Amino acid sequence: xxxxxxxxxxxxxxxxxxxxxxxxxxxxxxxxxxxxxxxxxxxxxxxxxxxxxxxxxxxxxxxxxxxxxxxxxxxxxxxxxxxxxxxxxxxxxxxxxxxxxxxxxxxxxxxxxxxxxxxxxxxxxxxxxxxxxxxxxxxxxxxxxxxxxxxxxxxxxxxxxxxxxxxxxxxxxxxxxxxxxxxxxxxxxxxxxxxxxxxxxxxxxxxxxxxxxxxxxxxxxxxxxxxxxxxxxxxxxxxxxxxxxxxxxxxxxxxxxxxxxxxxxxxxxxxxxxxxxxxxxxxxxxxxxxxxxxxxxxxxxxxxxxxxxxxxxxxxxxxxxxxxxxxxxxxxxxxxxxxxxxxxxxxxxxxxxxxxxxxxxxxxxxxxxxxxxxxxxxxxxxxxxxxxxxxxxxxxxxxxxxxxxxxxxxxxxxxxxxxx
Amino acid sequence: xxxxxxxxxxxxxxxxxxxxxxxxxxxxxxxxxxxxxxxxxxxxxxxxxxxxxxxxxxxxxxxxxxxxxxxxxxxxxxxxxxxxxxxxxxxxxxxxxxxxxxxxxxxxxxxxxxxxxxxxxxxxxxxxxxxxxxxxxxxxxxxxxxxxxxxxxxxxxxxxxxxxxxxxxxxxxxxxxxxxxxxxxxxxxxxxxxxxxxxxxxxxxxxxxxxxxxxxxxxxxxxxxxxxxxxxxxxxxxxxxxxxxxxxxxxxxxxxxxxxxxxxxxxxxxxxxxxxxxxxxxxxxxxxxxxxxxxxxxxxxxxxxxxxxxxxxxxxxxxxxxxxxxxxxxxxxxxxxxxxxxxxxxxxxxxxxxxxxxxxxxxxxxxxxxxxxxxxxxxxxxxxxxxxxxxxxxxxxxxxxxxxxxxxxxxxxxxxxxxx
Numbered sequence: 002x003x004x005x006x007x008x009x010x011x012x013x014x015x016x017x018x019x020x021x022x023x024x025x026x027x028x029x030x031x032x033x034x035x036x037x038x039x040x041x042x043x044x045x046x047x048x049x050x051x052x053x054x055x056x057x058x059x060x061x062x063x064x065x066x067x068x069x070x071x072x073x074x075x076x077x078x079x080x081x082x083x084x085x086x087x088x089x090x091x092x093x094x095x096x097x098x099x100x101x102x103x104x105x106x107x108x109x110x111x112x113x114x115x116x117x118x119x120x121x122x123x124x125x126x127x128x129x130x131x132x133x134x135x136x137x138x139x140x141x142x143x144x145x146x147x148x149x150x151x152x153x154x155x156x157x158x159x160x161x162x163x164x165x166x167x168x169x170x171x172x173x174x175x176x177x178x179x180x181x182x183x184x185x186x187x188x189x190x191x192x193x194x195x196x197x198x199x200x201x202x203x204x205x206x207x208x209x210x211x212x213x214x215x216x217x218x219x220x221x222x223x224x225x226x227x228x229x230x231x232x233x234x235x236x237x238x239x240x241x242x243x244x245x246x247x248x249x250x251x252x253x254x255x256x257x258x259x260x261x262x263x264x265x266x267x268x269x270x271x272x273x274x275x276x277x278x279x280x281x282x283x284x285x286x287x288x289x290x291x292x293x294x295x296x297x298x299x300x301x302x303x304x305x306x307x308x309x310x311x312x313x314x315x316x317x318x319x320x321x322x323x324x325x326x327x328x329x330x331x332x333x334x335x336x337x338x339x340x341x342x343x344x345x346x347x348x349x350x351x352x353x354x355x356x357x358x359x360x361x362x363x364x365x366x367x368x369x370x371x372x373x374x375x376x377x378x379x380x381x382x383x384x385x386x387x388x389x390x391x392x393x394x395x396x397x398x399x400x401x402x403x404x405x406x407x408x409x410x411x412x413x414x415x416x417x418x419x420x421x
Numbered sequence: 422x423x424x425x426x427x428x429x430x431x432x433x434x435x436x437x438x439x440x441x442x443x444x445x446x447x448x449x450x451x452x453x454x455x456x457x458x459x460x461x462x463x464x465x466x467x468x469x470x471x472x473x474x475x476x477x478x479x480x481x482x483x484x485x486x487x488x489x490x491x492x493x494x495x496x497x498x499x500x501x502x503x504x505x506x507x508x509x510x511x512x513x514x515x516x517x518x519x520x521x522x523x524x525x526x527x528x529x530x531x532x533x534x535x536x537x538x539x540x541x542x543x544x545x546x547x548x549x550x551x552x553x554x555x556x557x558x559x560x561x562x563x564x565x566x567x568x569x570x571x572x573x574x575x576x577x578x579x580x581x582x583x584x585x586x587x588x589x590x591x592x593x594x595x596x597x598x599x600x601x602x603x604x605x606x607x608x609x610x611x612x613x614x615x616x617x618x619x620x621x622x623x624x625x626x627x628x629x630x631x632x633x634x635x636x637x638x639x640x641x642x643x644x645x646x647x648x649x650x651x652x653x654x655x656x657x658x659x660x661x662x663x664x665x666x667x668x669x670x671x672x673x674x675x676x677x678x679x680x681x682x683x684x685x686x687x688x689x690x691x692x693x694x695x696x697x698x699x700x701x702x703x704x705x706x707x708x709x710x711x712x713x714x715x716x717x718x719x720x721x722x723x724x725x726x727x728x729x730x731x732x733x734x735x736x737x738x739x740x741x742x743x744x745x746x747x748x749x750x751x752x753x754x755x756x757x758x759x760x761x762x763x764x765x766x767x768x769x770x771x772x773x774x775x776x777x778x779x780x781x782x783x784x785x786x787x788x789x790x791x792x793x794x795x796x797x798x799x800x801x802x803x804x805x806x807x808x809x810x811x812x813x814x815x816x817x818x819x820x821x822x823x824x825x826x827x828x829x830x831x832x833x834x835x836x837x838x839x840x841x
Contacts, residue, residue: 014457016448017631017638020440023462028436037434042443042460072609073630074619107804114609132808155808211437218437274701274722280708281694281701284722288700291776291809299728301721302694302704308719311761312732341731356711388575389711 002035002173005057008042009050009068009078010152022067022157029161033169034176034224035063045069050081058142063169065161068152070135072114078149079122079138086124086140093121095129096136103134125149132159139165177223179238180254183245184216184402191217194244201237205230208237214394215257215401216250250405257401258286258293264408265296265346272404273344274300275313275334277325278352278368282397298342303334313337326351326363328371331380335371346407347373348400352385354392368396372407376414422455422593425477428462429470429488429498430572442487442577449581453589454596454644455483465489470501478562483589485581488572490555492534498569499542499558506544506560513541516549516556523554545569552579559585597643599658600674603665604636604822611637614664621657625650628657634814635677635821636670670825677821678706678713684828685716685766692824693764694720695733695754697745698772698788702817718762723754733757746771746783751800755791766827767793768820772805774812788816792827796834 006026012018023040030037038061043049050069057064069078079090097119104111118134121127128137128148133156138149148165150157183191188210198208205225211218219241223234242249251260265272274283274297281302287293301312306325309315315333323329334349352368359365365387371380381403385395426446432438443460450457458481463469470489477484489498499510517539524531538554541547548557548568553576558569568585570577603611608630618628625645631638639661643654662669671680685692694703700722707717721732726745729735735753743749751771759767772788779785785807791800801823805815 011629012631013444014447014460015451015629015631015640016444016446016457017629017640018633019444020460024433024436024439026436027434031435037436039464040434040440040462042462044458073612075630112609112613114613155806155811209431209435209437211432211435213437273728276701276704278708279705280713281696281704281720281722284696284701284724285699285705288698288722288724288774289810289813291774293700294724297724299722299724299732300701301732302701302708302719304704304708304714304717304719308693308762312719312721342728354708354711390709393709 002062002169003060004030004035004037004063004065005061006030006037006040007050007053007057007064007066008040008152009045009066010042011044011075013042013068014044022152022154025154025158026065026067026161029166030063030065030169032178033166033173034222035169035173045075045077047077047081047084050078051085054081054085054147055142058145058147061145064142064145064147066147066149067157070149070151072118072134079120082125082138082140082149083122085142086122088122088124090120091123092116093119093127093136096121096127096134099129099131100134128160128164130156130160132156137164175226177234179221179252181219181221181241181245181249182216182251182257182260183219183248184250184257184398186217186245186248188212188217191219191245191248195241197244198237198240201233201240203233206233206237208241214391215398219245250402256286256289257398257405259290261287261401261404261408262290262293262296264405268408268412270345270408270411271296271298271343273298273338273342273347275338275347275349276300276302277304277309277334277350278354279350279393279396279400280304282393283348283350283400286397286401298344300338300342309334313341324363326353326367326369328369328380328382331369331371332373332378335373335380336378339373345374346404346411348404349373349380350396350400352383352392352396354389355387356389366392368392368399370396370400370403372403374407374411376407376410422482422589423480424450424455424457424483424485425481426450426457426460427470427473427477427484427486428460428572429465429486430462431464431495433462433488434464442572442574445574445578446485446487446581449586450483450485450589451642452598453586453593454642455589455593465495465497467497467501467504470498471505474501474505474567475562478565478567481565484562484565484567486567486569487577490569490571492538492554499540502545502558502560502569503542505562506542508542508544510540511543513539513547513556516541516547516554519549519551520554548580548584550576550580552576557584595646597654599641599672601639601641601661601665601669602636602671602675602677602680603639603668604670604677604818606637606665606668608632608637611639611665611668615661617664618657618660621653621660623653626653626657628661634811635818638674639665670822676706676710677818677825679710681707681821681824681828682710682713682716684825688828688832690765690828690831691716691718691763693718693758693762693767695758695767695769696720696722697724697729697754697770698774699770699813699816699820700724702813703768703770703820706817706821718764720758720762729754733761744783746773746787746789748789748800748802751789751791752793752798755793755800756798759793765794766824766831768824769793769800770816770820772803772812772816774809775807776809786812788812788819790816790820790823792823794827794831796827796830
């Protein structure tokens with residue numbers, strides 16, 4: 002299956018909104034073996050929207066449109082679809098009842114503008130929206146199936162997941178995939194390690210390198226059903242797990258924080274954090290995982306020196322002698338949060354995210370990460386570049402990777418080696 | 422001026438990479454009054470890249486291409502440009518010297534793959550790249566000026582800012598713009614309030630509604646120079662600031678955390694946070710602003726009940742009697758973190774982000790936010806929907822908005838009313 006994603010909205014062109022809808026949809030479609038030919042972002046223009054959908058329908062089996070279904074005069078996707086299908090707008094009674102119910106629950110009066118959200122082109126099948134006001138729309142153009150969804154991410158995702166994806170996945174047929182997350186190796190070094198996979202690849206067996214601050218994800222897929230494809234896919238997985246074994250930290254398609262959650266839960270271990278330059282991002286990543294309260298006890302954002310003393314009992318002498326960004330303070334922070342919370346494992350981060358605060362000795366990007374457990378305490382120094390947001394993201398990923406290593410090291414002492 | 426952005430790379434289609442390059446470029450172009458007609462993301466296909474640039478050149482004055490200039494066999498943007506211009510690749514000697522210098526500085530040996538990065542179509546003017554290996558390329562197609570840049574964000578931004586933007590801005594001529602951030606009002610209610618602006622708008626005077634979890638941003642622009650446009654733009658700003666006065670929290674183009682930073686700094690006030698369900702996201706938002714250590718003392722991520730007792734002196738009786746998600750605990754958390762840090766203003770969040778943990782009395786999405794200051798302590802209850810990530814983002818935005826209100830309330834007591 003071939004697909005085109007059309008994102009509608011002036012906000013995407015003027016740079017106000019990053020097009021995360023398109024990347025989410027691209028990921029979902031790719032996972033069911035549906036090839037995404039292109040992503041086009043266009044403004045709220047009735048004629049252009051129509052031409053764009055018609056053109057996409059000529060080259061694609063599936064066209065996913067998002068945006069332009071809101072309540073303001075800018076939103077003209079419905080009207081463009083009416084032009085295309087030669088039909089009128091009419092109120093979708095089922096959606097109107099949902100809107101009335103949501104407004105009643107919240108005690109808000111329903112105005113005419115919100116009522117108009119239940120309008121849908123009469124030539125479309127409507128996809129009820131439980132997450133917002135405007136229903137999704139399904140219709141055919143030539144041989145293509147077109148779906149128009151609201152631009153609000155939670156509404157778009159809800160309708161796509163519940164009402165579109167299951168049918169597409171069923172139609173996609175027999176595919177297999179496996180995702181590995183590697184950490185601590187560059188993309189080109191990984192490509193060298195995996196050179197033997199190249200003869201195994203083709204249109205029906207693919208391997209994608211997907212880099213992110215949290216590591217490089219490898220996604221292997223089998224799209225064809227020839228016995229030859231089955232065999233090459235089997236050998237591909239074997240080659241990856243053999244050649245890259247030292248760098249693979251999980252063979253599930255999950256964030257590192259979810260992997261850590263499983264590892265900690267299985268061992269009955271708890272975790273605490275003491276953050277400085279990451280400012281709460283590690284806690285945010287950990288608590289992004291539902292159920293994290295079972296193993297994540299919490300932590301501190303000790304941005305100011307006073308807070309490091311107050312919450313973590315870091316000695317003022319250490320701060321004066323070595324500075325807040327130092328091995329000694331990273332160690333003291335990890336020990337302090339572990340003692341205060343009683344956590345089995347504690348991780349601390351202190352660094353200079355920039356743009357200010359750097360020096361020759363401690364340039365911007367210098368980050369110390371400390372880890373404390375029953376094994377003792379250790380801190381390591383990293384240099385994560387010059388860009389503030391990148392420094393913070395890299396520090397989060399490295400801290401989570403060090404916690405994983407510590408869990409495995411605690412295992413070895415306890416004689417549990419081999420688990421996960 | 423009209424422009425088209427073309428983003429090249431399979432990683433954009435499969436959803437691995439969010440197209441932040443396009444939103445950054447869209448913002449830059451819009452700010453100098455250059456209208457972005459569309460953003461097209463396509464794969465690494467030589468023929469398609471050529472057709473796409475040619476088509477964009479027919480409708481645009483400026484075409485910005487990013488991606489496909491890397492060192493691997495996937496990267497074919499250079500070859501597509503050679504096809505278009507009917508020219509060959511040749512080594513750009515100046516860029517080669519830069520590459521050699523960068524490698525020498527890092528003590529890395531220059532291999533053939535990296536040397537090839539200095540290749541450029543002979544029909545292009547090259548734009549030296551001080552941030553990476555591949556030079557940018559400038560060339561004409563019909564009446565349009567086309568610029569091809571590397572896909573690595575720091576390289577793309579560096580070349581665009583230093584070598585393209587100044588000329589474009591000079592050619593763009595006389596434009597004006599103003600951005601307002603509103604909070605606590607829905608897009609449709611805001612549109613109702615601002616109905617009087619509609620007759621003022623046209624191609625030369627525009628108003629965009631840009632919604633986000635942090636509020637709705639209004640961006641007013643004047644693109645034309647007729648005296649009529651000046652007058653309508655003046656009346657547009659006047660109408661916005663009059664009709665939406667109660668909802669505008671800043672008239673600068675900045676995140677709320679930056680506004681708070683200015684407000685706190687100007688008054689010499691300090692802030693601390695006690696987070697439960699937001700897990701560190703408020704701290705992360707505050708510390709995303711360089712220099713935040715001047716007013717943000719830090720805080721706790723007290724996810725477990727034990728941590729609330731340990732770090733914030735929340736009484737165990739309160740937790741037992743009312744539960745962790747309650748008015749009483751939100752108040753105790755805010756008071757506790759304020760006492761511990763000595764901050765002037767403290768904010769606390771405790772809620773049920775879901776998907777588990779909800780009950781009839783306290784459904785998923787229930788969030789209590791507490792604020793403590795010299796005025797005392799208060800907590801308010803919110804219902805933020807059912808989706809975990811959305812609940813957390815809304816809680817962050819609301820907490821920052823309440824801190825802003827508290828700063829203004831402290832002002833009124835101190836007799837400073839009127840200062841932002």
